[in-house]
Amino acid sequence: MTALEIKGLTLRIGDAEILRGVDLDLEAGRIQGLAGESGSGKTMTGLAVMGLLPARSHVGGTITYGGRDLLALTPRQLGDLRGTEIAMVFQDPSTSLHPMLSVGAQLTDHLRHHLRLDRAAARARAVELLERVRIPDPAGALRRFAHQFSGGQRQRIAIAIALACSPTVLIADEPTTALDVTVQAGVLHLLRDLAGEMGLAVLMVTHDLGVMSAVADRVAVMRDGEVVENGDRHQVFTAPAHPYTASLLASLPGATGGVRSLDDVRALEES
Amino acid sequence: MRPLVSSPLARYLVRRLGVSALLIVGVTLVTFVLTNLVPGDPVAANLGQRAAENPETVAAYRAHYGLDRPLPVQYVTYLGNLVQGDLGESQQTHRPVLTDLQSAVPATLEIAIGAIVLSVLIGVGFGVVAAVRRGQLADSALRVVSLVGISVPTFWLALVAFYVFSFQLDLAPGSGRLAPATTPPPHVTGLYTLDSLLAGEWETFGDALAHLMLPTLVLTLYTVGLLTRFTRSAVLEVLEQDYVRSARAKGLPGRTVLFRYVLRAAMVPILTVVGLAFGALLSGTVLVEEIFAWPGLGSYAYQAASHLDLPAVMGVGLLVGVIYLVINLVVDLLYGAIDPRVRVQ
Amino acid sequence: MWIVVAVLGPALWPYDPLIQDFPRLDAPSAAHWFGTDELGRDVFTRVLAGARVTMPLAVLLVGLSVAIGGVLGLAAGFFGRWVGETVMRLTDLVMAFPTVILAMVVAASLGASLLNAVLAALVVSWPAYARVTRGLVVGIREADYVLADRLLGFSPLRSLRTDIVPMVTGPVLILASLDIGTATLLLSGLSFLGLGAKPPTAEWGSMVAAAIQNFDSWWLGVFPGLAILTVVMAFNFLGDALRDALDPRTAGELGKAETR
Numbered sequence A: 001m002t003a004l005e006i007k008g009l010t011l012r013i014g015d016a017e018i019l020r021g022v023d024l025d026l027e028a029g030r031i032q033g034l035a036g037e038s039g040s041g042k043t044m045t046g047l048a049v050m051g052l053l054p055a056r057s058h059v060g061g062t063i064t065y066g067g068r069d070l071l072a073l074t075p076r077q078l079g080d081l082r083g084t085e086i087a088m089v090f091q092d093p094s095t096s097l098h099p100m101l102s103v104g105a106q107l108t109d110h111l112r113h114h115l116r117l118d119r120a121a122a123r124a125r126a127v128e129l130l131e132r133v134r135i136p137d138p139a140g141a142l143r144r145f146a147h148q149f150s151g152g153q154r155q156r157i158a159i160a161i162a163l164a165c166s167p168t169v170l171i172a173d174e175p176t177t178a179l180d181v182t183v184q185a186g187v188l189h190l191l192r193d194l195a196g197e198m199g200l201a202v203l204m205v206t207h208d209l210g211v212m213s214a215v216a217d218r219v220a221v222m223r224d225g226e227v228v229e230n231g232d233r234h235q236v237f238t239a240p241a242h243p244y245t246a247s248l249l250a251s252l253p254g255a256t257g258g259v260r261s262l263d264d265v266r267a268l269e270e271s
Numbered sequence B: 001m002r003p004l005v006s007s008p009l010a011r012y013l014v015r016r017l018g019v020s021a022l023l024i025v026g027v028t029l030v031t032f033v034l035t036n037l038v039p040g041d042p043v044a045a046n047l048g049q050r051a052a053e054n055p056e057t058v059a060a061y062r063a064h065y066g067l068d069r070p071l072p073v074q075y076v077t078y079l080g081n082l083v084q085g086d087l088g089e090s091q092q093t094h095r096p097v098l099t100d101l102q103s104a105v106p107a108t109l110e111i112a113i114g115a116i117v118l119s120v121l122i123g124v125g126f127g128v129v130a131a132v133r134r135g136q137l138a139d140s141a142l143r144v145v146s147l148v149g150i151s152v153p154t155f156w157l158a159l160v161a162f163y164v165f166s167f168q169l170d171l172a173p174g175s176g177r178l179a180p181a182t183t184p185p186p187h188v189t190g191l192y193t194l195d196s197l198l199a200g201e202w203e204t205f206g207d208a209l210a211h212l213m214l215p216t217l218v219l220t221l222y223t224v225g226l227l228t229r230f231t232r233s234a235v236l237e238v239l240e241q242d243y244v245r246s247a248r249a250k251g252l253p254g255r256t257v258l259f260r261y262v263l264r265a266a267m268v269p270i271l272t273v274v275g276l277a278f279g280a281l282l283s284g285t286v287l288v289e290e291i292f293a294w295p296g297l298g299s300y301a302y303q304a305a306s307h308l309d310l311p312a313v314m315g316v317g318l319l320v321g322v323i324y325l326v327i328n329l330v331v332d333l334l335y336g337a338i339d340p341r342v343r344v345q
Numbered sequence C: 001m002w003i004v005v006a007v008l009g010p011a012l013w014p015y016d017p018l019i020q021d022f023p024r025l026d027a028p029s030a031a032h033w034f035g036t037d038e039l040g041r042d043v044f045t046r047v048l049a050g051a052r053v054t055m056p057l058a059v060l061l062v063g064l065s066v067a068i069g070g071v072l073g074l075a076a077g078f079f080g081r082w083v084g085e086t087v088m089r090l091t092d093l094v095m096a097f098p099t100v101i102l103a104m105v106v107a108a109s110l111g112a113s114l115l116n117a118v119l120a121a122l123v124v125s126w127p128a129y130a131r132v133t134r135g136l137v138v139g140i141r142e143a144d145y146v147l148a149d150r151l152l153g154f155s156p157l158r159s160l161r162t163d164i165v166p167m168v169t170g171p172v173l174i175l176a177s178l179d180i181g182t183a184t185l186l187l188s189g190l191s192f193l194g195l196g197a198k199p200p201t202a203e204w205g206s207m208v209a210a211a212i213q214n215f216d217s218w219w220l221g222v223f224p225g226l227a228i229l230t231v232v233m234a235f236n237f238l239g240d241a242l243r244d245a246l247d248p249r250t251a252g253e254l255g256k257a258e259t260r
């Protein structure tokens, strides 16, 4: 079932053509991978869905969600969807969490705003969320601040914040790129499990094809603001339709060296 | 050996106090050296030229104030008395410097506190508006306002305000803290507004407030300009941070993002400037008090300096140094309260 | 525009700033645009003449502050340890005073004269430059290319000259240009208190002070004050423009350094 459909998305910032007609379907319970080198427009695609594009942006095309075109919504209507139905996890958890607000405050303020929970209910929900992302001592963690956690823990907290209001669509923008190699697999694994449990439609952005092959159901490849390839994971990895994908695959660190499957992820996690 | 104090905060405070005490001694030394190394002659400055020509008068004067002894002895004597809470006697008012300061400080605090509170409210407010409306009309207008604010000579502004509002329009009372016919309220804090309220004297309160208005507003303009400019750039910097984007991604209303996420982070650098602004205010009082005949620290400092009244100058320097150190301490403690990363471990 | 006025000087003056030939305390008119003062001097001429008094002194003050603060800051940043500590504690001391009060004490003990006012203001204004310079030097000293040069056998002084001074100059000069306005305010403030220019010098601050004696004649004080305001605004505006034109990142850091 299609949860969110991006059709012919174009983006111009000032004079620069950033996106030139991006098409992507996100399906409930499935992970749509989005690969491509730095600067190809992956982050901007995610931000366009969130309605968080930089100033002076001109967008075209449609992003359909629940029968409505997100690009045509008022800022207010968009604000009501953001965080509650469409959520985002950003690349670097050391900068995406507020350094001077406690984890508890950051986990509960949108719960209280969107779901109108009272203080106690929001707190209980926050503890439950931290448990689900496997933060030790969740009740104590609420009083602590971002700098008191490790990188992997911070990203888990960011995931908990994103999933707090039970969204249906999750955009994960390179959620493991800024993390230690040793914790990448754990965070990826967690995201995959939660997405499965909650029936989330996930857009998983990464420029790491190894990561991609480990978790994505479908894989799209972007280049210069265009999707050049989109298909089933096995099809894309075994028989890429576009020469650019083939060259990307060939550049993987040793055809067998990278993380290629979920089994590899598990192996990494255990090592 | 067990440490004398156990809590980290207390230990930090004790260390800060130690450093502060050293700085204070340094301040007295600098004032002392500065006022003695230079060619000015306090005897002539205080006795007048005629009396200064009579050697006997001069000798008596010097003996009275201990000026006949060698400088290091004078300084050590001063420090010794200081420890006992004796700041010496003013060569000009012939009263203990401590007594003079006790009456001058509340007068100045009454304007300075009002001015700093107003400045922070207005300046931070303006700065936030300018940042949020960056590049729009409001931003340009506030840019002009703040530019004028930091460029206007305070003494001239005071004079013009006095001329227009008191002299021409009669909207504000004249100089001083109260109308000549009003008797000061019973002394509790020395702040006339507060004391008159405590005593329930409404008319006195109204009069004191009316007299406060102009000097406070005049002092406020410069610090408003300073804070507007600084708040604007601090907020603009925070607006670009990732965590602000995260807050928006959570669907929080713009107002919540601004006050809860942006301002909290911008407050840290802004606080530093508020501390600086308070220093600027104290400097400004010297000029403003002169014009409004306000019997505060600024007037006292000016009288003391222009008559080379050494004990009084030392007293003012000491006091202002203490105020400066207290402000720095408060600012640093507030940092800790706002930013958990700098909290003492 | 004020610079033009200062440079052209007497060529623009309708009258002699010191001559007392005119009716006293005349309101502004076609003959005397800004009126005349209590001694029958032309206020317009005196305001124009004032441009040649305060502005060069403000520039001189900032120049000297940069020189003294810069050298001390370089030394503090480069030679580290106890030199640095000493200089920094000294700046702490000076900065513990409000500028006007300290300057006032110094000016009063030196005796009233414009040059002494500059000296007094100098005492309070060098520490800001010492701090900024030191901050910049400490940052650059550890940079790879400086270390590389040291490894190549450059002497400390040579690396100071070739690597560090050029990097520090730009930001410090920007700060200085921003500071000329403040310097003008401080100097005219001291003159206003009678600690700077002595009569009959046409100095803006002391002209405002003299106006207090003739409160009814508003033109005496208003015009010199406006002159100060516009000059300081112009300098601040220039400083802003310079800062904006710079790499915004450097400018931001500079702003921070300035406030510490």
Ligand SMILES: Nc1ncnc2c1ncn2[C@@H]1O[C@H](COP(=O)(O)OP(=O)(O)O)[C@@H](O)[C@H]1O
Pocket (backbone or CB within 6 Å): A013, A016, A018, A036, A037, A038, A039, A040, A041, A042, A043, A044, A045, A054
């Ligand atoms: N704020 C911005 N203003 C203008 N252009 C931008 C901005 N942010 C990113 N870009 C440009 O948009 C393009 C796509 O960036 P991005 O989506 O972040 O790439 P990716 O996430 O694939 O690495 C890049 O060429 C980048 O230079």
Ligand SMILES: [Mg+2]
Pocket (backbone or CB within 6 Å): A042, A043, A044, A173, A174
């Ligand atoms: Mg990106």
